[in-house]
Structures are given as C-alpha cells and as structure tokens.
Amino acid sequence: MSHYEAPIRNPLILGDKSYHDVSNDIAAPIEGKANRMWWIVFSISLVAFLYGVGAIVYTIGTGIGVWGLNNKINWAWDITNFVWWVGIGHAGTLISAVLLLFRQKWRMGINRSAEAMTIFAVFQAGLFPLIHMGRIWNGYWVMPIPNQLGTLWTNFNSPLLWDVFAISTYLSVSLVFWWTGLLPDFAMIRDRATKPFQKKIYGLLSFGWSGRAKDWQRFEEVSLVLAGLATPLVLSVHTIVSFDFATSVIPGWHSTVYPPYFVAGAVFSGFAMVLTLLIVMRKVSNLEDYITRDHIENMSKVILVTCWIVATAYLSEFFVGWYSGSSYEDFTYLSIGAATGPYWWAFYALLICNGVIPQLLWFKKIRRSFIATFLIALVINIGMWFERFDIIVINLSRGHLPSTWTRFEPTFVDIAIFMGTIGFFFVLFLLYARTFPVVAQAEIKSILKSSGSKYKRETETLTELVKDKRDAEIN
Amino acid sequence: MSHKIVRAIYDDDDVLLKAVKEVRDNGNHIEEVFTPFPVHGLDKAMGLAPTKLAITAFIYGLIGLFFSVWMMNYMMIQDWPQNIGGKPSFAYYQNMPAFVPIMFEMTVFFAAHLMVITFYMRSKIWPFQTASNPDPRTTDDKFLMEVTLEGNEDDLTSFLTKTGATEVSIAENHDNH
Incomplete structure (x- = not known):
C-alpha cells in the first residue's frame, strides 16, 4: 500500500505499537494518578504564581512606581518579559503550521505540547502590557470601541496598537487551531472513560466528535488552511513586536534588521523552551516511544540554524554601528561602549549564551544527548532573556544626552512578577500534562504504518525480498 | 424515516479501504464510515464530494x-x-x-x-453536542462502516464478512440525513 517511507529515515514511533497501544499510552497520564514529583513541582509553581499575583495586586493598588523604572529607563523588566514570553510562544505554531506545510512528520510527536506551551506563554506575555498601563481597568481602551470621550478612536498608526491586534489574533487563532486538533483525542478519552464524571467532562470538551469520514475530510482541509494562515501570522507577530522598537528613534532600536532578527530569535528561544519542557515530559509521562532522540536532534538542528541567524544579526549590528562612525552608536547594546560599560556582564551573557554555547550542537553526540540538549536549551532561555534586557535597558541607559545617563535596578516587585509568570506558566503546563492528551494520537495513528518501528521493519523486509528477486532475475 | 442498516467493524485501515471499494462495486449504499484517524483516500473511495x-x-x-x-x-x-x-x-x-x-x-x-x-x-460539533459514533471503539482502533440494508440480510452480512469485517450487526437508523 502507500505506507512506504525511505528506509534511511529512522522510525518516529518506537516500541512496535498497535493502534490500541497508542491510545493506551496517551490516555495513561490522564487515567493514572499524579506522582509525588508532579505534586512537588506543582506546589512550587503555585507558590511562585501566588507570589506574583500578590506583587501584581500591590502594583495595581499602588502604581507602577513600585517597579524600578525611572525617568529615562521607562521600559525594563516588564517589556523584557513581554518580548521573552511572546518569543517563546513562537515555537508551537511554527511546529504545527510551518512543519505541516513542509510535511515534516516528526512534528506529530511534539506539536500538541508545543502549541499548549505557545498558548500558555502568550497568556504571560499579554499580562505585562496590561499591568504596565498602570490603570488596568482602562485596558479596554486599546480596543477600537465607541467610548465616552466623544468617540476618540485608537491610533492605528501606532505599532503598540498593531501589537494588540497581532497578539490577540495570534492567541485566538492558535487556540482554535489547538482545540480543533484536540477534538478527536478528547473523543478517544471520552469513549474509553469508565468514570461517569470523566466521561461527561471529556464529552463536553470533545464537542461530540464522532469521526465520520466527512468530518475527517473537513478536519484535514481546515488543518491545512489554518497552517497556511498561521505561517504568515507567526512571522507577523514578532515582526510587529520588533516594530515597537524599530519605528522609534532611540539609538540601538532604530534598526531595519529587527523584524527578521526578532523572528529568528523568537524561533530560537521557542524551540529551546520546547526542548526544556519535552525532555522532562517524555520521561515523566512515559512518552519515550513518541518523543525520541531523533525528535530532540531535529529540534537541535532548528536551534542551530536560528542561532546563526541571530548571531549574524548581532555581528552586523555591531559592525554597522561601529562602521557608521556615529557617536550615538557608541553605547548601543552591541558596541564597545556596552562591552566595557556598567552592563558588560549583560553584554557577555548575551553573546556567550546565544552565540557561543549553542555551537556545541554542531556535534552529533551532543545533539542526541538528552542531558546536554536540556542544559543548552536552559542556557538559551537565559540568553534570550538577556537579549531583550540588553536591547531595552542598555539602549535606554545611554541616551542622546549624557546627563540623563542612568542605570536600572529591579525592585523585589519586578522580580516577583517575573517569577509569578514563570510559576503561572508551569501551573498551566502541569495541569495540561495531567488532563489533556499530550500527543496528537489521531495523527500519530495515521503515520504508524509508515513510521512505526514494527511496520517499518516489515516494509523493509518486503522491499529487500523484492530487490533480491529482481537481482536474481537480472543475473 | 427509519430503515435498517448493517454495521460492519474492521480492524485495519487498508482492509477497510479495500472493503469500501468492494461494497460500492457490489451496488450497496454506504451511509457512513467512522474512523479513529483520517484514513487517506477514504473520501475518494466513498465518493464524497471535495470540501469547499x-x-x-x-x-x-x-x-x-x-x-x-x-x-x-x-x-x-x-x-x-x-x-x-x-x-x-x-x-x-x-x-x-x-x-x-x-x-x-x-x-x-x-x-x-x-x-x-x-x-x-x-459537521455539527459544538459544546454539549452528544457524540453519534455507534461504537466507542471507533475512536480507538476500530473502523465502522454503515451500509443500507437492501435485499437479503444474510447475503449482505456474509458479503461484508468476506470483505474482512470482524463483526457484523443489524441496527435501525433513525436519522434521515
């Protein structure tokens, strides 16, 4: 039949699975009980989240004066965290949409969790502009709705408003894409549930999915068109985030290379976060047969490519700034002034974490090692946070007027809110890992005969037989 | 209008695909097929119009x-x-x-x-919609074909068994779509 896949490709699903085995494996974390480790990590995340909620309540009650912002550095950790989280939120849609268009079947083991991560990361990102407004109850003013100010409309020339539209479109489209893919998997859980309450909940979540031939035909068409729509969308989101900086006249921000550089950086950090989460998850949820070494290696390769796009942008920013001879460029975040100034540590953290350490991924041994890739991914997560910190804080700390030169010190509230979002992210992800089908099992089943280890071996034996017979005939 | 249908269950997608062609060649009407995952080529084999x-x-x-x-x-x-x-x-x-x-x-x-x-x-899927797959195993690893019962009951069931069906049963179809 049409289940042939080149023998040079390693099987994507190990362990000689049947269709029923796949259902069992994916339902196991939902039907089983959480282990002690889950409860420990969940509790720590919950405490961090609640600490962050307290800090947000304090911020809203008192005003954003409780942050470390000052007259010159009026964006700092808040926008750093915003851009960092939005960037992380890029991997999910890239994996599910771009890799679908390129027919990369290895995405099927990881797309569900990567999309979940995207949605949870964008939640965290959206929080920061909202609380940065100071008067969060006026947050709806960013929407173009008739209001009591004589119908004063929003400014559609502003990149900040483009951000509102880009991120809300991205969040809602990603959510719908994710949920549509979840319907058949929720239906699988629903139909095997034995507890009435569980059956009811998953029945509700599955929207009554029944798996008719016509439904599947529409399902596949919708997935393909959504992938086609989400691909330019995901590129547009970080492009527009970079416009927040690129359309301004701050030295170091006003740079035409920002859109592609930000998009590559977002993919870089997003894949690093996917690696961080999935290397742990495959172990905890017993998904070793679905998220294999090959998946880790493929993601490492994407990281290496995007690393070099980002590194090229760093080098060109540094060179062009220096070559321009303009004194305004002497203290931008990629300049000799930054390397020798008070933020030298942030400058080197950026270059070492994002430029130097990921080069280890050139070695196949390291790309295929779970521990090494996990550690490198963690370093990249830190490095990408520093990238945004450097862009925002270093550039603002050295303005046109040397008398305004200043520094930024975060207060405990800045730190608490950042920790709170990390806690909130992990609370959501841990709850997801216990209640959602974490691998797109319906899609996995559709490639089981071409990429499952047992079927692949059988096909290979068959191909060998045919070849032997043909060789015998020729001779 | 309610009428009788035959439900045939298959446990392999390739067998199902072949059976769909055989059943249609035999002149029987396939009302519905329920599958746990998208089976490529099934819509064409069933003669479904492309989606718009x-x-x-x-x-x-x-x-x-x-x-x-x-x-x-x-x-x-x-x-x-x-x-x-x-x-x-x-x-x-x-x-x-x-x-x-x-x-x-x-x-x-x-x-x-x-x-x-x-x-x-x-596709009539939204919150609080009840599922209509007749057998819960069709979201796991079984493929179910519903064929309109015309003519002799035993002939059709034995024909379906011959196409590779592992289980065949008779049911009433109440909805008229």
Missing part, C-alpha cells in the same frame, strides 16, 4: 480585509482625523503603509475563525 471550506476561508479573508479598510478609514480619516507626529490623516491611501499590519491581521482573524465556525456548524 478552503474557498469559504478565502471569502472570509476578503471580508476581513475590507472590514479593516472600512473600519480604519472611518475611524482615522472620516470620524476624527488627527495630526499625529506631523503625519496628518488626510486620505486613506496616504496613511495606508501604517495600516497594512492591521489589514493583514484582520484578514487572518476573519478567515481562520469564520472557517472554523463554518466547519463546526457543518
């Missing part, structure tokens, strides 16, 4: 594009023109470069959401 959802998405996208143009023209140019940063709002085409991002986002927003809503409506 992609075309609707294109139309929805155009609606989104025109809506965004109308909205920004009304708000920025007609209702309350402002001079922002020395860039006055005299005419839409002069300000248009700044409007491109939102024109794009609204196109995607309309196309994606309205297409998915259309899909949900056409």
Whole structure:
C-alpha cells in the first residue's frame, strides 16, 4: 500500500505499537494518578504564581512606581518579559503550521505540547502590557470601541496598537487551531472513560466528535488552511513586536534588521523552551516511544540554524554601528561602549549564551544527548532573556544626552512578577500534562504504518525480498 | 424515516479501504464510515464530494480585509482625523503603509475563525453536542462502516464478512440525513 517511507529515515514511533497501544499510552497520564514529583513541582509553581499575583495586586493598588523604572529607563523588566514570553510562544505554531506545510512528520510527536506551551506563554506575555498601563481597568481602551470621550478612536498608526491586534489574533487563532486538533483525542478519552464524571467532562470538551469520514475530510482541509494562515501570522507577530522598537528613534532600536532578527530569535528561544519542557515530559509521562532522540536532534538542528541567524544579526549590528562612525552608536547594546560599560556582564551573557554555547550542537553526540540538549536549551532561555534586557535597558541607559545617563535596578516587585509568570506558566503546563492528551494520537495513528518501528521493519523486509528477486532475475 | 442498516467493524485501515471499494462495486449504499484517524483516500473511495471550506476561508479573508479598510478609514480619516507626529490623516491611501499590519491581521482573524465556525456548524460539533459514533471503539482502533440494508440480510452480512469485517450487526437508523 502507500505506507512506504525511505528506509534511511529512522522510525518516529518506537516500541512496535498497535493502534490500541497508542491510545493506551496517551490516555495513561490522564487515567493514572499524579506522582509525588508532579505534586512537588506543582506546589512550587503555585507558590511562585501566588507570589506574583500578590506583587501584581500591590502594583495595581499602588502604581507602577513600585517597579524600578525611572525617568529615562521607562521600559525594563516588564517589556523584557513581554518580548521573552511572546518569543517563546513562537515555537508551537511554527511546529504545527510551518512543519505541516513542509510535511515534516516528526512534528506529530511534539506539536500538541508545543502549541499548549505557545498558548500558555502568550497568556504571560499579554499580562505585562496590561499591568504596565498602570490603570488596568482602562485596558479596554486599546480596543477600537465607541467610548465616552466623544468617540476618540485608537491610533492605528501606532505599532503598540498593531501589537494588540497581532497578539490577540495570534492567541485566538492558535487556540482554535489547538482545540480543533484536540477534538478527536478528547473523543478517544471520552469513549474509553469508565468514570461517569470523566466521561461527561471529556464529552463536553470533545464537542461530540464522532469521526465520520466527512468530518475527517473537513478536519484535514481546515488543518491545512489554518497552517497556511498561521505561517504568515507567526512571522507577523514578532515582526510587529520588533516594530515597537524599530519605528522609534532611540539609538540601538532604530534598526531595519529587527523584524527578521526578532523572528529568528523568537524561533530560537521557542524551540529551546520546547526542548526544556519535552525532555522532562517524555520521561515523566512515559512518552519515550513518541518523543525520541531523533525528535530532540531535529529540534537541535532548528536551534542551530536560528542561532546563526541571530548571531549574524548581532555581528552586523555591531559592525554597522561601529562602521557608521556615529557617536550615538557608541553605547548601543552591541558596541564597545556596552562591552566595557556598567552592563558588560549583560553584554557577555548575551553573546556567550546565544552565540557561543549553542555551537556545541554542531556535534552529533551532543545533539542526541538528552542531558546536554536540556542544559543548552536552559542556557538559551537565559540568553534570550538577556537579549531583550540588553536591547531595552542598555539602549535606554545611554541616551542622546549624557546627563540623563542612568542605570536600572529591579525592585523585589519586578522580580516577583517575573517569577509569578514563570510559576503561572508551569501551573498551566502541569495541569495540561495531567488532563489533556499530550500527543496528537489521531495523527500519530495515521503515520504508524509508515513510521512505526514494527511496520517499518516489515516494509523493509518486503522491499529487500523484492530487490533480491529482481537481482536474481537480472543475473 | 427509519430503515435498517448493517454495521460492519474492521480492524485495519487498508482492509477497510479495500472493503469500501468492494461494497460500492457490489451496488450497496454506504451511509457512513467512522474512523479513529483520517484514513487517506477514504473520501475518494466513498465518493464524497471535495470540501469547499478552503474557498469559504478565502471569502472570509476578503471580508476581513475590507472590514479593516472600512473600519480604519472611518475611524482615522472620516470620524476624527488627527495630526499625529506631523503625519496628518488626510486620505486613506496616504496613511495606508501604517495600516497594512492591521489589514493583514484582520484578514487572518476573519478567515481562520469564520472557517472554523463554518466547519463546526457543518459537521455539527459544538459544546454539549452528544457524540453519534455507534461504537466507542471507533475512536480507538476500530473502523465502522454503515451500509443500507437492501435485499437479503444474510447475503449482505456474509458479503461484508468476506470483505474482512470482524463483526457484523443489524441496527435501525433513525436519522434521515
């Protein structure tokens, strides 16, 4: 039949699975009980989240004066965290949409969790502009709705408003894409549930999915068109985030290379976060047969490519700034002034974490090692946070007027809110890992005969037989 | 109108695909097939018409594009023109470069959401909808074919068993779609 896949490709699903085995494996974390480790990590995340909620309540009650912002550095950790989280939120849609268009079947083991991560990361990102407004109850003013100010409309020339539209479109489209893919998997859980309450909940979540031939035909068409729509969308989101900086006249921000550089950086950090989460998850949820070494290696390769796009942008920013001879460029975040100034540590953290350490991924041994890739991914997560910190804080700390030169010190509230979002992210992800089908099992089943280890071996034996017979005939 | 149907269960997608062709060649009418995952080529084998959802998405996208143009023209140019940063709002085409991002986002927003809503409506899937797959195993690893019962009951069941069905049963079909 049409289940042939080149023998040079390693099987994507190990362990000689049947269709029923796949259902069992994916339902196991939902039907089983959480282990002690889950409860420990969940509790720590919950405490961090609640600490962050307290800090947000304090911020809203008192005003954003409780942050470390000052007259010159009026964006700092808040926008750093915003851009960092939005960037992380890029991997999910890239994996599910771009890799679908390129027919990369290895995405099927990881797309569900990567999309979940995207949605949870964008939640965290959206929080920061909202609380940065100071008067969060006026947050709806960013929407173009008739209001009591004589119908004063929003400014559609502003990149900040483009951000509102880009991120809300991205969040809602990603959510719908994710949920549509979840319907058949929720239906699988629903139909095997034995507890009435569980059956009811998953029945509700599955929207009554029944798996008719016509439904599947529409399902596949919708997935393909959504992938086609989400691909330019995901590129547009970080492009527009970079416009927040690129359309301004701050030295170091006003740079035409920002859109592609930000998009590559977002993919870089997003894949690093996917690696961080999935290397742990495959172990905890017993998904070793679905998220294999090959998946880790493929993601490492994407990281290496995007690393070099980002590194090229760093080098060109540094060179062009220096070559321009303009004194305004002497203290931008990629300049000799930054390397020798008070933020030298942030400058080197950026270059070492994002430029130097990921080069280890050139070695196949390291790309295929779970521990090494996990550690490198963690370093990249830190490095990408520093990238945004450097862009925002270093550039603002050295303005046109040397008398305004200043520094930024975060207060405990800045730190608490950042920790709170990390806690909130992990609370959501841990709850997801216990209640959602974490691998797109319906899609996995559709490639089981071409990429499952047992079927692949059988096909290979068959191909060998045919070849032997043909060789015998020729001779 | 209620009529009798035969339900045949298969446990392999390749066998099912072959059976669908055989059943249709035999002159029987396949009412529905339930599968746990998308079986490629099944819609063609069953003779289902291609879906037009992609075309609707294109139309929805155009609606989104025109809506965004109308909205920004009304708000920025007609209702309350402002001079922002020395860039006055005299005419839409002069300000248009700044409007491109939102024109794009609204196109995607309309196309994606309205297409998915259309899909949900056409396939009758929404919250609180009850599932209609006759056997719970069809979301796990079984493939179920519903064939209209015409003529001799035993002939049809033995024919279906011969096509590879592992279980065959008779049922009443109450909905008339």
